[in-house]
Structure formats: C-alpha cells, structure tokens
Amino acid sequence: MRKEETGSPGHVESLVTDPKRVAERRGQILRAAVKLFSEKGYYTTTIQQIAKEAGVSIGLIYQYFGDKDDILFLSLKLVIETYEHEIPPRLEGIEHPVERLCVALWAYCTIIDGLREATVLAYRFTKSLRADRRDLIKEGEFRTNRLLENCVRACIDGGFMRPVNEYMLVYQYVMFCHAWALKHWAFQGRYTPGQYVAEGIRILVEPFLTKKGLAALAALRRRTADFTHE
Amino acid sequence: MRKEETGSPGHVESLVTDPKRVAERRGQILRAAVKLFSEKGYYTTTIQQIAKEAGVSIGLIYQYFGDKDDILFLSLKLVIETYEHEIPPRLEGIEHPVERLCVALWAYCTIIDGLREATVLAYRFTKSLRADRRDLIKEGEFRTNRLLENCVRACIDGGFMRPVNEYMLVYQYVMFCHAWALKHWAFQGRYTPGQYVAEGIRILVEPFLTKKGLAALAALRRRTADFTHE
Amino acid sequence: MRKEETGSPGHVESLVTDPKRVAERRGQILRAAVKLFSEKGYYTTTIQQIAKEAGVSIGLIYQYFGDKDDILFLSLKLVIETYEHEIPPRLEGIEHPVERLCVALWAYCTIIDGLREATVLAYRFTKSLRADRRDLIKEGEFRTNRLLENCVRACIDGGFMRPVNEYMLVYQYVMFCHAWALKHWAFQGRYTPGQYVAEGIRILVEPFLTKKGLAALAALRRRTADFTHE
Amino acid sequence: MRKEETGSPGHVESLVTDPKRVAERRGQILRAAVKLFSEKGYYTTTIQQIAKEAGVSIGLIYQYFGDKDDILFLSLKLVIETYEHEIPPRLEGIEHPVERLCVALWAYCTIIDGLREATVLAYRFTKSLRADRRDLIKEGEFRTNRLLENCVRACIDGGFMRPVNEYMLVYQYVMFCHAWALKHWAFQGRYTPGQYVAEGIRILVEPFLTKKGLAALAALRRRTADFTHE
DNA sequence: AATGAATGAGTGTTCATTCAT
DNA sequence: TATGAATGAACACTCATTCAT
Structure with missing residues (x-):
C-alpha cells in the first residue's frame, strides 16, 4: 500500500x-x-x-x-555530474602540472558559468533530498574536488608548488569556483569569467608556486592572455 | 500570487x-x-x-x-544582522591592522559556527523572498563584507600587506568563513574552528603580508597559539 | 516524512x-x-x-x-456498535430465556432494518480497512454474536431448548438477521420485518425447543401477535 | 459519470x-x-x-x-455461473430427494470452498456494477437458489419433509452455504467443510424431516460418514 | 491581546482509457 | 491482432490564512 x-x-x-x-x-x-x-x-x-x-x-x-523527489535528485545529479564529466576532457593533452591546475580552475568556472542557476539550485535544494540521496550528491561533488586535488598534488610533487595544506587549498579553489555562481551579483559587470579566473589564480595559485612554478605560469599567461579570450 | x-x-x-x-x-x-x-x-x-x-x-x-514571507524575511534579517553586529565588538581594543584582520576572520567563523544551520538557511532561502526584500538581505551581507574590507585596506595602507585585488580577496575571505557552515561535513572532525581559521590565515592572509605584516602575524600567533585556545 | x-x-x-x-x-x-x-x-x-x-x-x-481510512473505520465501528449497544436495552425486563432469545432476534432484525444500507456497507468494505482495524470490527461483531449466544445458552440451561451445536446455531441466527439486509430485495414486499422474524423463529428456534420451551413460545406469541405489531 | x-x-x-x-x-x-x-x-x-x-x-x-466495469461484470458472472453449472452434475444419478438435498448443500459448500475469495468478491462488488447488470447477477443467484428449492420441494412432495416455508428455508440454506465464505474466519480451524455441512444438515434439514425422511438421512449418513471423507 | 477552529485553493499522484505503431 | 507509451481528469490531502469568540 x-x-x-x-x-x-x-x-x-x-x-x-x-x-x-x-x-x-x-x-x-x-x-x-x-x-x-x-x-x-x-x-x-x-x-x-x-x-x-x-x-x-x-x-x-x-x-x-x-515522484517529485526523484526529479530533484536526478536534476542535481545531472548538474553535479556535468562538472565531473566536463572537466577532464578540457585537461586532455595538457601536460604541465601548473597549466593543468590553472586550466582546471578555468574549466570549472566556465562550466559553472553555463550552469550558474543550476549550481545555486544544488546549493539550495540538496538538503531537500532524502538523506541517502543527499549523500550521493555529496559524493559527486567529492569526485569533482578530487580532480582539483590531483592537479594540486601534481604541482607539489613536480616541485612547482611549495608544500601546503592541500585539502584546505582545494576547498578554497572549490569555493572560488562556486562563488562565481553563488555571488554572481557581486562579480557580474565587474569581471568576465576570464578575468575572474585570472584574478583567482593571482590570489589562490601564484602565492604557492615555486620559482619553477612561476615560470610555468608566466609561460601560460603569455600564451593565453589571462584566459580573457572569450 | x-x-x-x-x-x-x-x-x-x-x-x-x-x-x-x-x-x-x-x-x-x-x-x-x-x-x-x-x-x-x-x-x-x-x-x-x-x-x-x-x-x-x-x-x-x-x-x-x-504572512509567512514576513517571518522568513525577519528570520534571515536576524541572522545576517547577527554577523554585522557581533563582529565589531570582537574587534574593540585591537589596534594592529593585521591582528584586526585575523581576529575579524576568527570572529566571523565562530559566529557562523554558532549559527551554522541558520547560515545555510540564508543561502537556501534568501532567493525565496520577494525580490525587494532579497536585496535588503544582500545589503546586510554587504555591510558585513565591508567590515572585512576595512581590515584589508588598513593592512595595505599600513604597509603590512602588499597591494592586492582587495575586492576579490575579501570575497575569498567571505567564502572561507561561509564554507565553515556550507561545507561543514567536509571539515567536521578534521578541524576545530580554531584550526580552521589558522589554516585559512596561512593560505589566505600570510602570502599577502609584507615583512612587517609577517612580523605582526608571528607576534599574534605567539600570543594566541593559533586560535586553538577554544 | x-x-x-x-x-x-x-x-x-x-x-x-x-x-x-x-x-x-x-x-x-x-x-x-x-x-x-x-x-x-x-x-x-x-x-x-x-x-x-x-x-x-x-x-x-x-x-x-x-485520512479516508479513518472515516471508513469509524463509520463501520459506529454501525457495529449500534447492534451491540441497542440490543441489550431491548432485552431489559424480559426474564424468560425463550422470550429473550426471540426478542433478541426481533431486536437485531429491526436494528438492521434501520441500518440496512449500513449493514451491507460493513459486509462490503470491512475488507478495505487496514488489517488491524478489520480485526477490531470483527471483534465488535463477535461481541454482538455473544449476546445471542447467551440467550441460546440460557434456553438450553433452563431446559427450554434441547442440546444443540450452539456455535453453529448462533451463526445461523446471525446470518438470518444479516440476510434481512443482504438479501433485502428477496424479502422486500414479501415480508414485513415482523413476519420475517416470525418465520425465522418457526424455522430456527421452534424445532429446537423442548416441551417447556414450546409452551413459553406459545405464550409469547399470544401476547405479541407474531411480532407483526409494527 | x-x-x-x-x-x-x-x-x-x-x-x-x-x-x-x-x-x-x-x-x-x-x-x-x-x-x-x-x-x-x-x-x-x-x-x-x-x-x-x-x-x-x-x-x-x-x-x-x-471497460473495467465489463471485466467486473464478467468476473462475477463467471463466479455465479460456476455455482449454477457445477451443482447439477454433482446431483446426477442421485435419486432420493433427501439425499439430493443433502448432496446439493454439500456440493454448494465445496464449490464455494474452492471459490471462497471469489464468493466474497461477489458480495462486495455486485453493487458496484451498473444497475442493469447487477440484476443479471442476481438472476444467476436466483437460478442457483432454484436448484435448492427444487430439492426442498421434492422432499416435501415425497413426504420426506413436513410442510415448511420453502422460500425462507431455501434462503437459510443459501446463507448457510455463503457463510462458509463470508464468515470463514469463524469456521476455519473449527470445522472442515464436511463437518460444516454435517452440522448444517443437523440444524437446517433434520428438524424438518418426517420419519421417512429421517430414515433416508440415516441411510445416507451410514454411507457417507457425515461428508467427512475429504 | 490572544485563541484555535474553520476554510478551500492548490498540490502531488493515480489510473482508466486511447491510439500510433 | 497486439503493444505499451501517452494522456489528463479526478482524487486525497495540506496548510497559509481568516475570524468569531
């Protein structure tokens, strides 16, 4: 019944x-x-x-x-899996760890830019799901975080980044990317996504790079003009 | 409707x-x-x-x-104004700009720690308010942000922090504090609020300090044992 | 939930x-x-x-x-308890066991006559209740049956009725009374309730009476003119 | 509608x-x-x-x-016609009226025993049919009743049963057989179908038999051991 | 000022029925 | 003939809001 x-x-x-x-x-x-x-x-x-x-x-x-909960669940799953599935192809063919990290941030932010409302949706209504499903959504977010974590670790292992609290740093990256959606009214008009990422790299990546790492970043910038090639 | x-x-x-x-x-x-x-x-x-x-x-x-919307509005207003009203008293009597910045972060995080669920509430349901009221809530958040902004500016003006994109940095600080509520499941058990703030300062403050600023931070740390004196 | x-x-x-x-x-x-x-x-x-x-x-x-099930349950309970509560007052002051039995049948049939549709309702939708409630309704029916059972036993104990399978006989009485509602289209126009009961007594009571019992029945009939005093 | x-x-x-x-x-x-x-x-x-x-x-x-009503109608028709069609073959070759009556009751009860749930179904949902179809179902039941009526009449005509209200007695027989399904929870465990019929004959047939009729019943019982040969 | 019984528009969900393949 | 995806009217139930006391 x-x-x-x-x-x-x-x-x-x-x-x-x-x-x-x-x-x-x-x-x-x-x-x-x-x-x-x-x-x-x-x-x-x-x-x-x-x-x-x-x-x-x-x-x-x-x-x-x-039921309606199913629709919400699959909606949020769709959003969360988009991050997870669309970042890796964007890193394909990129070898240098610093470059991979920067492109990952850039990719994450642009994907979020295309799913801005949906990203906010995930923040608002994941809690409305049944508890067991909420956990599945969180696991999806975790797997996305791991993509960034791998980039950071490669930078450190390659000597491009000095040792830092990876876990915390990755969460700063995550919050930075999500903020593009969550605080869009604060950035909209001020920054393009490219400028936003460029500024983020200046604050959240550059300070932790070693000399080798900084050289790589400079090279990347020369090639990409600060990700402002929208 | x-x-x-x-x-x-x-x-x-x-x-x-x-x-x-x-x-x-x-x-x-x-x-x-x-x-x-x-x-x-x-x-x-x-x-x-x-x-x-x-x-x-x-x-x-x-x-x-x-009506019910009124209750939500005043609930969120109550939360948002708690931040705004409780941070300044915590800064009273503190003179040094670096110290003020660090204490402000520490204060914001502990206030959020006491209002963790309510902070998430604000993220989830501000959008459910009538548009004009939504803006009022955002203004309240803005005023809280300004408190941090003033701390950052004082650091730069005093030569304790090298010039950075203040606006971006402040937002990263805001996201860092909010993350204690938004991503609590990711930090819970790993960090106490004090450890969380200490790590945050290492990543988000320290890299931008000048020699003078670093000296001040070192002094502060000596006195407060990394904010882990809970 | x-x-x-x-x-x-x-x-x-x-x-x-x-x-x-x-x-x-x-x-x-x-x-x-x-x-x-x-x-x-x-x-x-x-x-x-x-x-x-x-x-x-x-x-x-x-x-x-x-919920709707509650309404059905209390509806059926109301019907079943009407039988249980209205038969005893009708027996008050009646002493002779044979008379009590006959009046009980007469009372049961007239009560059912007033609740004909509702009695059919109970037959149709008791099964639609949640199982635990179905049992409560059955218990109510059981208690009503017991009223008849007591009448039969008193007749036997008093020597007015020869020993019979009480349990089966009581169920014949029950079915007889219920049939007034269940098969009303078959009796309607043919019998008044009084005639129906009189015929029932002839078939289901009289054959089991002893000499003493038959004498009592005859006396009762003289007084009541076959229950046809509607 | x-x-x-x-x-x-x-x-x-x-x-x-x-x-x-x-x-x-x-x-x-x-x-x-x-x-x-x-x-x-x-x-x-x-x-x-x-x-x-x-x-x-x-x-x-x-x-x-x-439509769905058609399915219900033909379902109930199927059930009702099973009674009507399966009783006569069971009486074939049986000559003695008392025996025919007893075997008819026995047949009806065993058929119902095989269709217990379906019999209850007919009681519950005949009323849900369109009125004209409801009547067709009732007619089917009538024809089944007539089978019993014929047995009773033969008993009376043959001098095996004393004159009684045939109509009422037949309906009591019908209710007796149906009760095996309708009140199954009350008989289940207490009686086998055979015992149930034997008790029913004791209460509903035996009292109305003449000397001749009783002799026939005794003979039948000697042969069949109370229908308990399941 | 304070109560809580009463209201009914609006919701998620079901299921008999249809129809293109 | 046979299929089962598609339809949408109809239902049980909820809950913000009102108002007589």
Whole structure:
C-alpha cells in the first residue's frame, strides 16, 4: 500500500523499459525541471509546470520518475555530474602540472558559468533530498574536488608548488569556483569569467608556486592572455 | 500570487502597537522559526509548527507578522544582522591592522559556527523572498563584507600587506568563513574552528603580508597559539 | 516524512482537543459518510462529497480524521456498535430465556432494518480497512454474536431448548438477521420485518425447543401477535 | 459519470470477432481479474495489474472488454455461473430427494470452498456494477437458489419433509452455504467443510424431516460418514 | 491581546482509457 | 491482432490564512 523504499538510493524507477527512450524522455523532462527549479525553486515549481515546460503530460512524468523527489535528485545529479564529466576532457593533452591546475580552475568556472542557476539550485535544494540521496550528491561533488586535488598534488610533487595544506587549498579553489555562481551579483559587470579566473589564480595559485612554478605560469599567461579570450 | 507589496520593502506590519511587546513576541516567534526553518527548511515548516515551537497560538503569529514571507524575511534579517553586529565588538581594543584582520576572520567563523544551520538557511532561502526584500538581505551581507574590507585596506595602507585585488580577496575571505557552515561535513572532525581559521590565515592572509605584516602575524600567533585556545 | 502508524489500531487522531466538539463534529461527518458510502460505496465517494453532505469544508474533515481510512473505520465501528449497544436495552425486563432469545432476534432484525444500507456497507468494505482495524470490527461483531449466544445458552440451561451445536446455531441466527439486509430485495414486499422474524423463529428456534420451551413460545406469541405489531 | 448504456445489459463488446479467440482471451484475462479482485478488491486492482497477471498487454484487454466495469461484470458472472453449472452434475444419478438435498448443500459448500475469495468478491462488488447488470447477477443467484428449492420441494412432495416455508428455508440454506465464505474466519480451524455441512444438515434439514425422511438421512449418513471423507 | 477552529485553493499522484505503431 | 507509451481528469490531502469568540 505504501510506496516501498526500494533498492539502492540512487536508483530511480521507470515504468518504461526501453533504455534509449528512458534516457531521451528523462533528459527532456529534466531540462524543463532544472530550468524551472532554478528560476522558482523546487517547492514552488509544480509538476504541472514541469509537464507544460517539457511539452508532455503530467502522467508521462510519472512513467519516468517515481515522484517529485526523484526529479530533484536526478536534476542535481545531472548538474553535479556535468562538472565531473566536463572537466577532464578540457585537461586532455595538457601536460604541465601548473597549466593543468590553472586550466582546471578555468574549466570549472566556465562550466559553472553555463550552469550558474543550476549550481545555486544544488546549493539550495540538496538538503531537500532524502538523506541517502543527499549523500550521493555529496559524493559527486567529492569526485569533482578530487580532480582539483590531483592537479594540486601534481604541482607539489613536480616541485612547482611549495608544500601546503592541500585539502584546505582545494576547498578554497572549490569555493572560488562556486562563488562565481553563488555571488554572481557581486562579480557580474565587474569581471568576465576570464578575468575572474585570472584574478583567482593571482590570489589562490601564484602565492604557492615555486620559482619553477612561476615560470610555468608566466609561460601560460603569455600564451593565453589571462584566459580573457572569450 | 504574491500579495500586494505595501509600503517599504523592509517594513513588516503588526496589528499590535506597543513596540516593546512587538519586539518581545517577534523575538519569541522568530527564534522558533529560525530553529525549524534551519532543521527542515522553509517550505516544509508550517505555521502550525512554528506556533507550537514558540508556545503561542496560530492567530497570534498573524498579529505580529503579515504572512509567512514576513517571518522568513525577519528570520534571515536576524541572522545576517547577527554577523554585522557581533563582529565589531570582537574587534574593540585591537589596534594592529593585521591582528584586526585575523581576529575579524576568527570572529566571523565562530559566529557562523554558532549559527551554522541558520547560515545555510540564508543561502537556501534568501532567493525565496520577494525580490525587494532579497536585496535588503544582500545589503546586510554587504555591510558585513565591508567590515572585512576595512581590515584589508588598513593592512595595505599600513604597509603590512602588499597591494592586492582587495575586492576579490575579501570575497575569498567571505567564502572561507561561509564554507565553515556550507561545507561543514567536509571539515567536521578534521578541524576545530580554531584550526580552521589558522589554516585559512596561512593560505589566505600570510602570502599577502609584507615583512612587517609577517612580523605582526608571528607576534599574534605567539600570543594566541593559533586560535586553538577554544 | 511518512505518516507514522501511531499507537493502537483503533485510535483515530484529531487535531481538535475539546472532546465534546470532537464527538459532535465526528458524528456530523460520519452520518454523511455512512449515507454516501452506503449509497455509492467507499471508493466512489469522495471527501469532497462527504464535506458537502455534512455541510463542512474539506479541511475540517482532516481536523477530525487522519485520512479516508479513518472515516471508513469509524463509520463501520459506529454501525457495529449500534447492534451491540441497542440490543441489550431491548432485552431489559424480559426474564424468560425463550422470550429473550426471540426478542433478541426481533431486536437485531429491526436494528438492521434501520441500518440496512449500513449493514451491507460493513459486509462490503470491512475488507478495505487496514488489517488491524478489520480485526477490531470483527471483534465488535463477535461481541454482538455473544449476546445471542447467551440467550441460546440460557434456553438450553433452563431446559427450554434441547442440546444443540450452539456455535453453529448462533451463526445461523446471525446470518438470518444479516440476510434481512443482504438479501433485502428477496424479502422486500414479501415480508414485513415482523413476519420475517416470525418465520425465522418457526424455522430456527421452534424445532429446537423442548416441551417447556414450546409452551413459553406459545405464550409469547399470544401476547405479541407474531411480532407483526409494527 | 457512467458510460452510455449501449445495447442489452449483458452484452460485452469485443473488437475481435473470432468467437473462439474471444472466449480464450477473455478466459485468460478473467482468471487474472478474479484472482486480483479477490485478493485486493475491485477498485484497488488496476488494469495494469490485470494485464501483467494475465501476461498480456494493456491494449489487448481493451480489445476484449469495453471497460473495467465489463471485466467486473464478467468476473462475477463467471463466479455465479460456476455455482449454477457445477451443482447439477454433482446431483446426477442421485435419486432420493433427501439425499439430493443433502448432496446439493454439500456440493454448494465445496464449490464455494474452492471459490471462497471469489464468493466474497461477489458480495462486495455486485453493487458496484451498473444497475442493469447487477440484476443479471442476481438472476444467476436466483437460478442457483432454484436448484435448492427444487430439492426442498421434492422432499416435501415425497413426504420426506413436513410442510415448511420453502422460500425462507431455501434462503437459510443459501446463507448457510455463503457463510462458509463470508464468515470463514469463524469456521476455519473449527470445522472442515464436511463437518460444516454435517452440522448444517443437523440444524437446517433434520428438524424438518418426517420419519421417512429421517430414515433416508440415516441411510445416507451410514454411507457417507457425515461428508467427512475429504 | 490572544485563541484555535474553520476554510478551500492548490498540490502531488493515480489510473482508466486511447491510439500510433 | 497486439503493444505499451501517452494522456489528463479526478482524487486525497495540506496548510497559509481568516475570524468569531
């Protein structure tokens, strides 16, 4: 009679079995949901509105999601996994650790720039998820953090950065990137994303670089003109 | 959907006229509201629950607040003003700019530590306020930021800190303090608030200090044992 | 988040505390519910309709009942307890065991006649209750059966009825009385309740009476003219 | 609310024309429906569940039934006709009227024992049918009753039973048989079907038999050991 | 000033039914 | 014939707000 809390927390049941169709429809509905959740918040967005925005019927939504919590969960998962999946390709082919770190920050900030509202959404409504799912979202964030952590460690190991509290430094980087979304009203108009990252590197990377590291950073800057090539 | 926006955005109507009684009752109700909003979120907390927690009737709440949005607004205002009002007394009598900056960070973090859930609340539900009131909350945050900004400027002006992008640095300080609440699950168990601030100073203050500034910081550390004197 | 299955199965929560008001409002709502459930069945009756029939708002119903199942449960309990409570007063002052048995059957049938639709309701929807509550309803029926059982036993103990399988005989009596409601279309127009009971006594009581018992029955009949004094 | 009542009340439209295929498919679907309706009730069973249980698609069901009411109607008809069709073969070759009556009761009870849940189903949801169809179901029950009536009449006509109110007695027989399903929780564990019928005959048949009738019953009992030969 | 019973618009969700394939 | 994805009206239930006392 009661809805069973079935299986693993990350699993979302669909009444439709064809995986390709499930992926398509879920994508279609999630795009609408992320848009509306971002604009109006989770609780003030109705299923009705999501259906209308996605151009489907109410009933269809319930063929692909178990309940509204499922939609929020997959929305946030989508956002969190975008970070995780889009940063690595941007680092491909880049060898130098300092360069990798700077490009990672740049990549993270630009990805967030494209998902600004959705990033704020994750901050606002992750807590609204069922506890077990909240943890899955946090794990996703953790894996993204690890990408930055690896960059920092490579810098230190290569002698480009002096030993620092990596854990803390990585969290400064994370907060710096997230701030582009969270405090956008404070940076908007003042900085382009490129300038924002350039300033961030000056404050959060440069001070920790060794001579070797600074040389690499200078070279990078010469090539990229401060990431302001938008 | 939204009720007529009457009068000035910050004004909250009360049917009761005696200002002392208004202040008392509102305080009583807001304490309950902040507690519940922090625990369960704004939308999942009901007026019934607030009334019960505050030990008053439902009707009474509507004698002191116009609607639920009023309660949220004054709850967030209460939180934001706590920062603004509690930092300055903690700086009183402290003269040295470097010391003032470090103590300001320390003060901000400990105040947030006492309002951890409420700080997260502000991040989550400021956007749920009517737009004009949202701006008032942001202004409150701005005024708090200015306190840090003044500390940074004094350091630079006194030659204790080399010239940096003040604006960016202050925001990084703000994010650092807020992160103690926002990412508490990541720091909890790893750092005490004192250790957290000490590490923050190492990463976000020390690199920008001049020789003079470093000497001051060393003196401070000798006296305070890294803020770990909890 | 989920509704707690609280306390004893027979308890129905009310948000209103004043017991007198609760009794009044519940009575008002239950009368409407029993009427509609009887006419249209449980599932096809909406809360909306109950509210309208009772002349109250939808919300009010949920101040006095937890959910629709609660309304069904108390409706059926009301019906089942009517039998249990109304038969004993009808037996008051009657001493002779045979007379008590006959009057008990007569009382049960007339009570059912006044609750014909509701009796059918109990047959139809007791199974729709949560299992623990279903058992409570059955217990109520059991207690009513016991009233008849006591009458039969007194007849046997007094030597007015020859030894029989009491348990089975009582169930024949029960089915006989219920049949007045369950098969009303088959008896309607053919028999008045009085005639129905008189025929029932002829078939289900008379054959088991001893000489002493038959004498008592004859005396009773002389006085009551076959229960046809409606 | 109700769909147009088209054509004769007993007619159920099918989009498929081949009668053999219709009979097969309907049987397949009805078996699933009766099972689920019996277990969970009519309203709480969905077409989806019936389709799954029957191993067919949802769409297929609508090729063989007009709507859900059709399925209920044919389900109940199936049950009611089982009684009607299975009793006569069980009486074949039995000549003596008293024996025929007893075997008829025994047959009816054992058939009901095999359809216990379905019998309860008929009691619960016949009223949920459209009125005209409800009458058809009642007619089916009537025809079954007539089988018993014929047995009683033969007993009386043959001088094996003294004159009684046949109509009432037959209904008491019917209720007795139905009670095996309706009050199964009261008899379960106490009696086997055989014992139940034996006790019923003692209470509902024996008292009305003449000397001749009693002799026949005694003979029958000697042969069958009280129907307890399960 | 204070109460809390009463209201009803609005929500998430279900499920009989349809129809393109 | 047979499928099952798609539909949307209808439902149970919630909760901010009102108002008689």
